[in-house]
Amino acid sequence: MNITYIYLFHFIIYSFLGWICETTYCSIIDKQYVNRGFLKGPFCPIYGAGALIVVIILSPFSDNIIMLYLTAMIFTSILEYITGFLLETMFHLKWWDYSNYKFNIKGRVCLLNSTLFGILSVITIEIINPILVDITKSFSINVVIWTCNILIIYFAVDAMITTARVMQLGGKLKEMSTLFEEIREKSESYKGLLQQNLSRIDEIIGQDNEALAHTKEQINKLKLKLESVILKDKSVNKRIIKAFPNIKSLNHQYSLDKLKEEIKKLRRK
Numbered sequence: 001m002n003i004t005y006i007y008l009f010h011f012i013i014y015s016f017l018g019w020i021c022e023t024t025y026c027s028i029i030d031k032q033y034v035n036r037g038f039l040k041g042p043f044c045p046i047y048g049a050g051a052l053i054v055v056i057i058l059s060p061f062s063d064n065i066i067m068l069y070l071t072a073m074i075f076t077s078i079l080e081y082i083t084g085f086l087l088e089t090m091f092h093l094k095w096w097d098y099s100n101y102k103f104n105i106k107g108r109v110c111l112l113n114s115t116l117f118g119i120l121s122v123i124t125i126e127i128i129n130p131i132l133v134d135i136t137k138s139f140s141i142n143v144v145i146w147t148c149n150i151l152i153i154y155f156a157v158d159a160m161i162t163t164a165r166v167m168q169l170g171g172k173l174k175e176m177s178t179l180f181e182e183i184r185e186k187s188e189s190y191k192g193l194l195q196q197n198l199s200r201i202d203e204i205i206g207q208d209n210e211a212l213a214h215t216k217e218q219i220n221k222l223k224l225k226l227e228s229v230i231l232k233d234k235s236v237n238k239r240i241i242k243a244f245p246n247i248k249s250l251n252h253q254y255s256l257d258k259l260k261e262e263i264k265k266l267r268r269k
Contacts, residue, residue: 002141008148009136010055010129011048017128018047021120036243038095039158050079054121055129062125072125073118077109080117084108091166094248169240172229176255179226186219230262238263 022036022044037044054072061068085108087095098110136144241247241263249256 002145005141005144005148006136007052007056008152009144010132011045011052012043012148012151013048013132014051014124015043015045015048018044018051021047030245034242035239038243039155039162040239041154041158043155043158045155045159046079046083050076050117051121051124053079055125058121059125059129065122065126068125069118069122072121073114076117076121077114080113081105081108088250091170092250093166093170094250095244097246097248166240172232173249173252173255173259175229176226176258177252179222179229180255180258183219183222183226186215186222189215230259 019037019042023034023042026034026036035042039045054075058068058071058075061071084094084096087093094107097107098104098113099107101110101112103111241260247256
């Protein structure tokens with residue numbers, strides 16, 4: 001059987017198993033169903049890639065459980081760190097943050113998760129992979145090839161759509177930040193006009209009063225525009241933020257916090 005398609009097939013299976021683990025774990029913690037993962041579909045490619053690389057590279061250590069565990073813990077930590085760094089660089093968003101955990105490195109990896117990934121790696125190499133190899137042998141090459149081709153296309157389409165939506169989220173946060181700043185500036189201007197007129201109440205009904213009304217109207221328009229920006233594509237925002245509740249923005253955290261607040265309000269309605 002073609003080794004490339006075997007690896008692809010295993011990558012798909014591990015991506016699905018990783019999604020099950022992540023979704024189950026997060027759903028139990030949140031006490032509600034959470035579609036965990038970057039993609040919308042039931043796959044976590046980072047788990048698929050991680051498991052496949054671990055099996056290929058670390059299998060020679062399978063006869064020494066302690067060595068296997070330690071190397072797996074280190075290797076998966078490096079993989080998680082690099083993945084976190086790349087995602088932050090691409091989207092200017094911090095998808096997970098272990099800063100509150102002991103022994104973490106820039107919030108991207110922590111000792112607790114590294115320990116768990118080490119255990120999962122040992123289980124994968126010693127138990128899951130042998131079973132998966134036997135299952136793969138039971139399928140004909142045509143079934144494996146067609147399954148891989150169809151699902152890889154699905155992965156690509158899902159990844160493109162999700163990436164586009166995450167980019168939209170980044171654009172939304174930037175637009176929200178701009179509007180917040182404009183509202184702040186207009187509000188400061190409005191307060192300044194009020195203070196200027198406190199000493200000459202009798203003249204407020206003149207030109208300055210018109211300036212006050214105009215500034216207030218501008219503030220209201222900016223607030224309405226901000227509301228429309230927040231509500232736009234709310235289902236997309238809700239899915240991404242629900243899947244990554246601890247997501248942080250490297251440039252527009254205030255806007256992201258406000259967006260999270262609005263999404264919580266929508267959930268309660």
